[in-house]
Amino acid sequence: MDVFDIIIVGGGPIGLACGIEAEKAGLNYQILEKGCLVNSLFNYPQHMTFFSTSEKLEIGDVPFVSINPKPKRLEALEYYRRVQQQFKLKINLFEEVLTITKEGEIFTIRTSKDREYKAEHVIIAIGFYDKPNLMHIPGEELPKVRHYYNDPHYYANQKVVVVGSSNSSVDAALETYRKGAEVTMVVRKDEISSRVKYWVRPDIDNRIKEGSIKAYFNSCLTAIEEDKVHINTPDGNISLPNDFVLALTGYQPNFEFLRTLGLHLSCDDLLIPEHNEETMETNIAKLYLAGVVCGGMNTHLWFIENSRIHAKQIVTHILSEKKTS
Numbered sequence: 001m002d003v004f005d006i007i008i009v010g011g012g013p014i015g016l017a018c019g020i021e022a023e024k025a026g027l028n029y030q031i032l033e034k035g036c037l038v039n040s041l042f043n044y045p046q047h048m049t050f051f052s053t054s055e056k057l058e059i060g061d062v063p064f065v066s067i068n069p070k071p072k073r074l075e076a077l078e079y080y081r082r083v084q085q086q087f088k089l090k091i092n093l094f095e096e097v098l099t100i101t102k103e104g105e106i107f108t109i110r111t112s113k114d115r116e117y118k119a120e121h122v123i124i125a126i127g128f129y130d131k132p133n134l135m136h137i138p139g140e141e142l143p144k145v146r147h148y149y150n151d152p153h154y155y156a157n158q159k160v161v162v163v164g165s166s167n168s169s170v171d172a173a174l175e176t177y178r179k180g181a182e183v184t185m186v187v188r189k190d191e192i193s194s195r196v197k198y199w200v201r202p203d204i205d206n207r208i209k210e211g212s213i214k215a216y217f218n219s220c221l222t223a224i225e226e227d228k229v230h231i232n233t234p235d236g237n238i239s240l241p242n243d244f245v246l247a248l249t250g251y252q253p254n255f256e257f258l259r260t261l262g263l264h265l266s267c268d269d270l271l272i273p274e275h276n277e278e279t280m281e282t283n284i285a286k287l288y289l290a291g292v293v294c295g296g297m298n299t300h301l302w303f304i305e306n307s308r309i310h311a312k313q314i315v316t317h318i319l320s321e322k323k324t325s
């Protein structure tokens, strides 16, 4: 069996950026992606606009041309697809990495397609979009509760509760309201998150002020039933008739997977996987982290725009090690 120089786990923007650097360096690599190409972006809300301008999302120095300064999801999907084609990146789609073990100097990677790969180096670029932060309340498992939001049309004329006040929650509240949903926001803190895009903020503030979107602050959802929800508010417990709950409470990396690899996670609530910030190498020699997974629970630390650099850092380190060995 061939031994790859690098196996890259995850075909998101940063996994692709790692593939480009490996390709440029003439290394023998393979990207393994459990879903479609740039799977997380594919699953973002259909009409979503990035908060970054398009040049900040570029990888491999390929210009990202978009109609407006901040591109839409569809433009990003097209961009990354063209980049993958341009570099003829070696990527297997719909192949999930299940286990990675190391014997001596060689990693063995086993996948959902019952295949086995051997590699000298592994890059983990699995992002954080697969695991929603759960509320752990009764009724969360009901089909009307969604942790991913796609298209506002679906919620026309429905009574929708949006949990949270992040960018995702605010976008969902505004979009569904404009498609005729009766929207109630349930927000743990006493105001809308300060991270909400500055050009969206006045819109949500004014909709709440005029009462077209109802918001309960310092409040939390305590239970969900088929036709209603229960909310704990500063004025006591209330129940509201309800059709759908959009629990957009954020996401977290697959820590279970990271732990099975033997990675050390920080002892605080952030669970940041141990890595060298210059080389991106983890506590396991020749196993690297790239992209937003590096932030652990702090999913606001890394973006495409500031983590695409990881690809160069890692491949530079691999090449320098190869030279000295």
Ligand SMILES: Cc1cc2nc3c(=O)[nH]c(=O)nc-3n(C[C@H](O)[C@H](O)[C@H](O)COP(=O)(O)OP(=O)(O)OC[C@H]3O[C@@H](n4cnc5c(N)ncnc54)[C@H](O)[C@@H]3O)c2cc1C
Residues within 6 Å of the ligand: 009, 010, 011, 012, 013, 014, 015, 032, 033, 034, 035, 037, 038, 039, 040, 041, 044, 045, 048, 049, 050, 051, 052, 095, 096, 097, 098, 125, 126, 127, 128, 129, 130, 168, 257, 290, 291, 292, 293, 302, 303, 304, 305, 306, 307
């Ligand atoms: C709604 C939203 C909007 C955002 N907007 C911006 C923005 O404007 N600008 C910006 O810079 N960043 C933005 N971000 C953050 C950043 O874009 C994303 O988190 C980005 O996708 C990170 O790239 P990544 O390659 O590190 O991770 P991902 O894109 O999440 O890629 C990880 C990939 O790994 C795959 N994978 C996971 N586990 C396995 C496995 N075991 N085997 C094989 N494959 C696996 C996943 O399917 C996924 O395709 C946004 C994030 C969200 C959620």
